[in-house]
Amino acid sequence: MENPLLAFTDKGIYCEQAGVYLDPWKPVDKAIISHGHADHSRWGHGRYITHERNVPIIEHRLGNIHSTGVSWGESFTVNGVRFSLHPAGHIPGSSQIRVEYKGEVWVFSGDYKTGDDGLSTPYEPVRCHAFITECTFGLPAFKWRPQEEVFRDINEWWAENRSEGKTSILFGYSLGKAQRLLKHLDTSIGKVYTHAAIENMNEVIRTFLPLPETSRITKETQRDELRGHLVLAPPSAHGSPWLRKMVPYETATASGWMAFRGARRRRAVDRGFVLSDHCDWAGLLESIEATGATRVICTHGYSDIFSRFLREKGLDARTEETQYEGELAEMNSTEGAEIT
Amino acid sequence: MKDFAQLIRKLDSTNKTSVKVKALASYFNLASDRDKVWTIAILSHRRPSRPVNTTLLRQWASEVAGVPHWLFEESYHIVGDLAETIALVVSGKKEIDKPLAQVLDELIPLKKRSEEEKKNYVVEHWLGFSFYERFVFTKLITGGFRIGISQKLMTRSLSLATGIDEDILAYKLMGDWDPNTISFQELVLEKNKTDLLSKPYPFYLAYALEDEPENLGDPSEWLAEHKWDGIRSQVIFRNDEVFVWSRGEELVTDKYPEFSLLLEHIPNGTVIDGEILPYPKNSIGTFNDLQKRIGRKTVSKALLKKIPVILMAYDLLEWEGVDLREQPFEERRKKLEVLAEPLVPDSSIPLYLSGTMGFEHWSDFAAERDRAREKKSEGLMLKRKDSPYRVGRKKGDWWKWKVDPLTIDAVLTYAMRGHGRRSNLFTDYTFGLWNTTEDGERELVTFAKAYSGLTDAEFRKVDAWIKKNTLERFGPVRSVTPYHVFEIAFEGLAPSGRHKSGVATRFPRILRWRTDKSIEEANTLDDLKKLIP
Structure with a gap:
């Protein structure tokens, strides 16, 4: 040819x-x-x-x-x-x-x-x-499960953390994954806070697609105000000092790689949701x-x-x-x- | 099975010890007694013998999943765990609901059934279980439940659930018991155990000394002895029988028939903690020698003669039927010496006494440690004179203080995907050293494999580099451009006919990534051979 x-x-x-x-x-x-x-x-x-x-x-x-x-x-x-x-x-x-x-x-x-x-x-x-x-x-x-099932798990995880007085930190890409997560989070459980990298992208996406309400985390955000709510963060925030403000918290990652037990342990997050x-x-x-x-x-x-x-x-x-x-x-x- | 699979999922999906203990304790509170006994057995590595071999499992799984066999094998290489791979590629529905103990009751006799019956049973359950149940079910068949639950954690959870002291539980769960026949009452709850005959005590294990020994305080409170490189064991004399237990809680009496000789000299009601060492030509051999004995279930007369073993005694845990573990180390040692000293001079009796030494200054301890290689030990053990014999790995009273390892700079030549938490990352490396051929060409000759010693961040960097610098792929293995130099540490080395390099290294691991060195500066095979004692 x-x-x-x-x-x-x-x-x-x-x-x-x-x-x-x-x-x-x-x-x-x-x-x-x-x-x-x-x-x-x-x-x-x-x-x-x-x-x-x-x-x-x-x-x-x-x-x-x-x-x-x-x-x-x-x-x-x-x-x-x-x-x-x-x-x-x-x-x-x-x-x-x-x-x-x-x-x-x-x-x-x-x-x-x-x-x-x-x-x-x-x-x-x-x-x-x-x-x-x-x-x-x-x-x-x-083999992906239907996303409704995965989001049901994610929302249950959030509700459980909330009942224990913990903040839920969910890691996902700032472009695409973060907005997909946001779209399907059950905001009757609590508020969704965002890392700046994600919020900046949300602002771009909102110019052509409606997204649920979010609050940007800034220097002024207080620890107590976050408790029980959910924080969307990019994977790069994992293990960084930025998380200190969210103690006590549980972490989770949403990614196709979470299908492997080894990948979740390597990421050292508390939960892995298989979502790709x-x-x-x-x-x-x-x-x-x-x-x-x-x-x-x-x-x-x-x-x-x-x-x-x-x-x-x-x-x-x-x-x-x-x-x-x-x-x-x-x-x-x-x-x-x-x-x- | 549902509850047990749920438990495994919970244990699996957290890195926090406190969460694991809580999950396990609440399982112990709710599960049936038979399920509890089996859970304890499985988590302490007392699984039934494998009813189906893994070749068949792999074959059936690729058949059921409708994928070619090679594709199943590739998937297995990448996932890194057979049971997990099977659970992932096979799809099932939640239809079967039966207790864990029943599944095991059915699995055990499966061993003797025809291949067809085995297949029907296994496939039916794969298809009738959810993902985690399928994973756990397959793990029960293949064994090796490595899910980050140590015996210690399991014991702690059981203690939380039952209110029984952890150390007492640890002792109860030691030794030879059969989950098929023992009840939860007998195993855990009952106060007076009837069959303690062969039961070893939980081993006291030491952590590696992290700081300088000066931080341990007054040297006069400490004793040192050499840390011998064999199999840590307990030898039990009770009821005119001898029982030999390895540290892995394996009864190995039959592998070391030499010790039945000791029955003539050591009275009932005696338990000795020591090290089984190879003793060819009336002197301590290498771990390589011992390896020839470890693998054999029955020992030939020729091998017994060629590589006899001895017990190097460290400690006395029981004397005249009395548990001595709470007595100070110094006291236990005195009793041990009374027992052993008359026997040691007779070279036909396979019992030796590991000598203890006290020094005035820490520098003298250090000087003794420097003599470890010539004495064929791995370094020193430091033990506080007044220390009790504790349960499990504890800090404070005992420390191991190994000699610094031998090191050499080698070139990364091949890489393979890791397992478990490192599956999908290239973390198992092969290293080469320079050799000059007869034609005067320089070539890299493989000398060791290592898969530990780098941080996760370093592994990720090396992994990314490997993926971009692959020369050839052989299934899960890749050859890479020789470029990176690593400092490799190992405990010892011996000439070997089975290795291409002609040298076998003991416990090689990566010490450092020498980003400051080019491959031309890596060591040669001759450099390595010069280190052979």
């Missing part, structure tokens, strides 16, 4: 015919961006084309950039190549990128999940010949089937294992190295900057 429509280069996924990169990891002239997490929308590109809901998010993160917003399904053509964005269900504004040239269709999934989280526009399968898919949780060991913004095993398989693609390229996650399984099922599947990190980044961001 000479000149594939999308090629993997050292700068990112490249459409040579259009001169456009998808989620590049090195600075380029023109980039189409799937969503606002930092491993997909990096600093330094000349132009950013992304979903209109993602524009305020990346402008908040990256400052003054040259960005253009498009809506779901709206197509635009560059040198004969037709591009369009379709909901990926990962976080608000997250898109799959469809690329069509001379009747050949490729889709780059970005990060995605098949379940409706009640916040992000739900994932829609897009028919294509070649599908570039993440496989962060591409192992049969990952990525597909589980069945979700990946279903969505690949729904695309009708015969060629599948697996990027970040358990890509070697997953692509081998797809090959055994008769698909033309392979692995490509990228610099996307999926939810792994979340697990390791206890120190340093929060990556996603």
Whole structure:
């Protein structure tokens, strides 16, 4: 196969015919961006084309950039190549990128999940010949429960902590996970307080989506006023002196990795809730089937294992190295900057 | 089973000791007596022998989950725990509700059933249990319930639930009892135990000395003895029988037939605390020698002759049927000496006395410690003269003061995913040292594996580096670009024909990450060989 429509280069996924990169990891002239997490929308590109809901998010993160917003399904053509964005269900504004040239269709999934989280526009399968898919949780060991059950557990945990006079600290990414948690917390139990990193992102999201009321934690916030309530914090706050104000407290993390007992113990949180913004095993398989693609390229996650399984099922599947990190980044961001 | 699985989930989902003890105590308050006995048995590693081997379990699990066998194996490597992997990949519904004791009653006779019957039983329960029940059920089959509950924690919770003193409970739960036949009344509640015959006392264990010995105060209040490197044991003489217990609470009498000789010389009602040591050619051997004995259930005459063992006596816990543990160490030692001294000169009797030493200055203790390697010990034990023989690991009266380990700088060459809390992180490392081949080429030769010694933060850094610098993948193992140097510590080393490097190291672990060193500055295999005593 000479000149594939999308090629993997050292700068990112490249459409040579259009001169456009998808989620590049090195600075380029023109980039189409799937969503606002930092491993997909990096600093330094000349132009950013992304979903209109993602524009305020990346402008908040990256400052003054040259960005253009498009809506779901709206197509635009560059040198004969037709591009369009379709909901990926990962976080608000997250898109799959469809690329069509001379009747050949490729889709780059970005990060995605098949379940409706009640916040992000739900994932829609897009028919294509070649599908570039993440496989962060591409192992049969990952099976998500319906989110209603998980949120019931989270709310019960909060209510129990409250009855013991403790503050509940729930860790989740400041973009996406935090708002999803917020949306489903039972605010009849108590108030939701937020870490500044999360509250700043809430303000951005509120410009286009309604979110429940929150209170920002500041230097003036008193310990007694927090007691029994819930604090949403980014994973990087875990183990930091910032938590001192919340004593006595219980901690929990909401992440797909919490499916593993070892991961929860490594994070040293009191509770782990299995809640992910990525597909589980069945979700990946279903969505690949729904695309009708015969060629599948697996990027970040358990890509070697997953692509081998797809090959055994008769698909033309392979692995490509990228610099996307999926939810792994979340697990390791206890120190340093929060990556996603 | 539901309540027990719920308990395991609670114990599993907290790192706080107080929460664990509370959860366990409230379980002990509510569970049936038979379930309690089994819970105590399981948490003190008295599980029934494995009714089904793990090869079959893996095969059935991949079948039931509808995934190819290789994919199940890959998942297992990543999850790091077989029972957890099975619980994750197999889906079930909550349909079966039966008590823990009943599950065990059914599991034990399963061992003798046909493969088909085994499969039907196991699969039916996998499919009929919820996630945690399935996990716990599979753990009951595979064994090894490592969920951060020590015997000590379990005893403390039981004490909280029953009001019985912790030390007394620890003693009651020692030794050889069968959860199949014993009742909760007999095991825990009854005051007069009828069958104390073989029961060992809980071992008193020491912590490592953290500060300088000067902080222990007046040297005249202390005795030192060498810390021998064998198997810590209790040898019990009662009713004209001898019982040998290892520190892991395993009855190992049959493995060390030498000690039946002692019956002629030591009266009933005697319990000695000591160290089983290999004694080839009438001198203390290496731990490698002892390993040849540890693995054998029955010992051949040839091996008995080649590597005989002796008991190096430390302490006397019972004399004339009286429990001496509350007496001062010095007093117990005097009685031990009266007992042992006449026997030691006779080389046909496998009993030796670990010598105690008192010094005027801490510097003299330190000088004795420096002689540890030449005496074939691991360092010194410091014991307060007036110390009682306590239960379990306690700080204060006894300290172990090991010699500084041998160290060498080696290059990280391979990495494997860890287990348990480190699954999914590359934390098990292989290290190489430089060797010059006949053609004059420098190559790295593997000399040791180590998986402890770095902080979690360091492990995360090394893990991230490994993921970006992988050369080749072999299942769960990756070879990496030689780049990082680590200082590796170990307790000793001996020539070995089984190791590629020709050297076996004892208890290797990572001491430091030498970010200041390049791989060219790492040590050579010859440097290592020079350390062989």
